[in-house]
Amino acid sequence: MTLPEKGADPSLEPGYELVKQQLFFRKELIERVHWFIRVRWFAVGGAVVGAWALHLLEPKFPLLAVTLLALGIFLYNLIFRAACRRLDTSKGLEVRPFTTFAHIQISLDLLALYGMIYFTGGIYSPLLLFVIFHIIIAGLLFRPLACYLYSFSCLVAAAALVGLVQVEILPEQPILLQSSLVPHLLLAQQSMREVMLLFAFFGAAVLITAFLITTIRGSLWTKGQDLLKISKDLDASNAKLTALYEVVKRMGLCADLQELLDLATRSTASIMGVKGASIKLLDESRRKLIFSSTYGLSENYLAKGTIDIEKSPINRRIIEGSFLTMGSIDEEDYFQYPEDIRKEGIASMVCLPLRVEKMPLGVFCMYSEISYDFSENDIKFFSLLSDLTALAIETLRGEINKTWFLQKAAHQLRSPFGAIYSLMKVLRKGYLGPVSEQQQDAILRCEKRLEILGTMVNDLLKLGIKRQHQDRAEIQPVDGVKVLRALEELYASSASEKGVAVDFVIEESVPELMADGKLLDELFGNLISNA
The missing domain is CATH 1.20.58 (Methane Monooxygenase Hydroxylase; Chain G, domain 1)
Structure with a gap:
């Protein structure tokens, strides 16, 4: 895990997770909303065809009532289709409209289903089992509380249906699809004990289904969150590795040591998301550290110049091969200039040795303006970056x-x-x-x-x-007279053997030239040689 970008609030990190979760489940809700509408067309057709088929098998089947209910489902599904198109045009990240829309669909479907249950035998209706399908869908799409609310609502609706028939508020409906050996019975003719037993089995089935589906859904939710976290970590690691590759590639093209050091500090601060970074290299005596490159630090912080290793225990430990990570800067004994660190606004830091094999070159540090305990992965990645930087420094020094x-x-x-x-x-x-x-x-x-x-x-x-x-050329003041005088002696003997005299007439008041000394020497040498 890396630090947030400079100026960012770490408390916003959970918000990032929330947005990703919303996007994930928003996509699922959108798919289910469209799926509900498509399935509902088949349900309407199946209800009409099934009603006519059952009417042929059972003359007492309430064909008109079921057909009217199917027509009602068809009409509100048209409304749902239009509403779904409006939701599709929404580009926001809010999940609530889709959740509300799904609740409305499931509620109306349950209402229509209980209407069919009533007309096909009430508590004895074979359609009563279809309630479980809606409980499963609610458990998959909504929170566990919503699933249990739907479950209890279904039980209350079934109990109310039985009660309204018992008190004769609703007309009794015949029990359908009974054996021809048994006459059609009315609900009122059934014993209350038998009705309660059937209701108990139905309630147990609904509640057990709700429990199982919410448990499975909770497990899937947890695994989904783990996948989102892994996905975020992979994205961060991929971004880091890509940035590291670009840095190493650019380091390999550097021909100037200062350019390489500046690239390392600037890239480290950017990749790790910290306030700044610095590289301190050992001087020739190997007793002092010199700020060779910094990024994100003020001139006042660098005004102290060199750091005496003997007076800075933290740098001495790092040079000896240790690494130091401090999530809160509060121990003065570690630093030679602790007051400067506080003024700079540094709250935490990580420092690692720059070394090739066992030979130390200096110290590589990154600084944060917020208190933060760097993770093990942060230390490993920064260590890799430090080792690559040290290797690039040593390679470039060898080339120089x-x-x-x-x-x-x-x-x-x-x-x-x-x-x-x-x-x-x-x-x-x-x-x-x-x-x-x-x-x-x-x-x-x-x-x-x-x-x-x-x-x-x-x-x-x-x-x-x-x-x-x-x-690039190293442009600096060059004494052109001195360059020509050095060439005069070289070409005088070559000219004399050809019977030619070389005489340089140079005014002493010739000003210095802004040029590269080596290139100027080569230029004059080529001109004289060609002449």
Whole structure:
């Protein structure tokens, strides 16, 4: 789990879960609302066809009443269809309209069902079992309380139906589909004991169904919440890994150490969702830490400059290989400048060593402005980020050292090489005295070897310049006179053997140039060589 974005309230985190749950069950309600309407068309057709079929088997079947009830269901289903289309145009995240709509549908369906139950035998009607289907649907879509309310309402409706018939408020209906050996009985002719026993079985079936479905639904709800949490964690992990991949890719393209460090601190604060981050590297004495890169921290916090490791127990422990996580900054003994930390608004922090294998390079810290106990996953991810940053720093330092060596070697070799090569030509052409044919052949072989060496020196110089400036040139004041004077000695001997004199006329008042010294040296060298 990561910290909320800067300025966010952690208490809003449950709200995020609530919205996701609402979206999940809103989708289910929308599907069920449409499904209810589609199924109701089949129910109307089945009721009409079944009524005519039962009327043929049982002449006393109340065909007209059942047909009128089916017509009523057909009409209010048309209204439901129009209302459903209006709800479909709603783009809000509110679940309540769909919940209310589903309650209205189930309530009207139960009312119509109890009408059919009354006309088909009351408590003895075979349609009484259809009540359980509505209890199952209510248990799946609504809260357990709503399911039990529907269950008790169905029991009350069944009891009221029996009572109204007993007190003769409602006319008695014949019990349908009885054996031809037994005459049609009226409800009033049944013993109260038999009626109560049947009602008890019906009530038990309804309540047991409600209990089972709400229990299963509760278990599914819990598993659904777990899935939502896992989904959120996976989304967060995927976002972190994607961001980490982008950071590592950009680190691999950095040719400047400061650019790499700034990228690491800025990306860490963004990925982890914290106030800021800092990288402190060890100086050459390895006794002090220098703020090499920061993000999200004020200049006042950095004004103290270097940190003495001996006076900062927290940094000393980290350099030795430990990591430190503090959910609340309240222990002054850990810090060299505790008052600056409070002024900066830092409430919690995590610090890890920057190291390659067992060699420490510095300290990598991230800071939060709220009190927070970082989780184990946070520490592991930040540790991975720290290790990758340390590896990138060490790799880039190695590349910089290689570039420096190539440039140094090329510049140190070029001047003596030019002098030796020019002298060999002077000797071979007899400017310093007669040379035998055998001596000329030996000198010529030496010149060829020197030409190969010269090509290699030039390639080394170009490679070093290319490696250093593959991203950008290092623009700074350059003394052009000094650069030209260094080239004058190099090309003077080469020009003399061709009978050409090289004379540099340079005014001493020439101002410094804003350029890259190495590129300027290469430019002048190419111009003179081509001339």
